[in-house]
Amino acid sequence: MTALQLSPRWGRRLGNWGLNLLTYAVVALLLAPVAWLVFGAFQTDADLANGTYDFLHPTTAAFREMWDTVDFERYFVNSLVICSVAALLATAFASSAGYALARFRFRGADAFSLTVVGTQLIPGSMFLLPIFLGFIWLNQNTPVQLYDTRLGLILVYTAFFTPLSIYLMRAFFVAVPRELEEAALVDGCTRFSAFIRVVLPNALPGIIATYVYAFLFAWDELLFAATLTERNSETIPIGIRTFISNYNQEYAQLLAAGVVATVPVMVAFFATQRWLVRGLTAGAVKG
């Protein structure tokens, strides 16, 4: 027995390596589906169907064909326009409201904060149904066209992603030192110009993080896009489904479309990751 017994130091080292291996295995397992998405997109439909995967000779055929199979370009442009404008508006509103919550103790501040959290408790369908009826009513009775238009989705998304953005922005403004504004006020700035010229530039990483965050969530939104659009303003999550329903066997194209739909958010995320992760976790850690 004594020959097999390990010294405590070696035992700990082995245990450590065991845990390291487990860590690598878990990360690999998390990444495997993403890798499969990318590899699959460079295969042919036949190879995917037969299991004759050929990783050495990737083909970009699926990427070229998918644009002709469905009108993917339209979905892509719609998503890009709707999400970037809505994220911009949500970030702007959230910046000003988040600043107010971070700096001022005003009557109604608690009620407002509670409303902001409260909106998260409402099922989307709760306000979706009246908005749907309202959009139809506006279309029939007024010149305001919101059903199946980009504008309609932009308005809905702006409101949809404002509450969480307010929470993020509040956390970022709390981190901006008060002394900066006080110095600006002493120098004769008004509160508004101190906000615009001193506070906002200092919170810029937070603003970018909030924008990307709102964009990511808008890009992912399906429920409202599925019900408030018909044939003009459908976004990628709607359009991409036509690959399964109409072109059942063309999985390479489906995966290629998935890659194209993922790339913009991947780029946005990893470009701003430093600030985004800090903002997301700061909000969560502080509670």
Next chain:
Amino acid sequence: MVAKGLPVETPSRRLRAARAWRRNRFAYALVLPALLFMLAVHIAPTAAGIYVAFLDVNLFTFHLLFRAPWVGLENFRDILFESENPLRPGFIDAVRNTISYTAWTVGITLSAGLGIALLLNRQFPGRRVARTLMIAPWVVPSFVAALLWQFMWQSDTGIINRVLVDYLHLLDERPIWLLGENSIWAIIVPTIWRGLPFVILVFLAGLQAIPDELYEAAAIDGAGPWQRFRYITLPLLRPLIAIQLLFGVIYAAYQFSIPFVMLGSNPGPYADLLMTLIVRQAFTNQLIGYGAAISTLMMIAMLLWVAVWYRAFRRDLVTA
């Protein structure tokens, strides 16, 4: 409230009130745009939605929109108590599926997320790369995740059955994942997969905020790894767990994208969730009042959940 401090000379009350208003006026102006949007898109429509739950909006009355006939509590009665009503079994299935979907996704995501965060918090070669890469599933949009998994779950051609049956020989027959009893797992697994990175990020941030001295002191006192986890890590992470649990349950209960993209507008009795049921009844079958009534019930259920949650974690919120 007036800021704390030691004023050299107390300004008159009127002056103070005037100053408070002037400061507050700016704050109100800052809040106004967000408030207007939330009123227009969240609050007023929610009120209208509760109103619609009392209307009979169907294929024939749809053109009347908000002036559809008032039927009182009939929608609620049909859903909850009318065993003759053909819509009721579907509702019961959806409630059962939504509860098990929520319990499994939140339970596994939080416990596995904590475990993986503990692993990633150790010192090991490649730590930075591993912590960056593991975020990837969360950045994949959920509709792409659903399509990808739908492809992977395919019985004949999907990679999951290829690995389980052809490569590893763990199973003799190819299971059918997207139909029947398995289909609830077909939507649970991708939800966990996509939800994990965010939970891990939050727990990692929480773990890093725990001072090393606590562990060192405990180690000197002879506490083993399990005791250190049980008496230091877990209590200090409790506020984070509470917040994740609160929002995890709400988001899971309101999940729509993954079942809808993966299984279509009718996921079948084993995987139909409340949100897919509502959307199908309201938009495919134009039973808008029925959909609004279920939405109202869901909202009440979530308010109850928040109340239960608050009672359980009230003390943690004070320390958070």
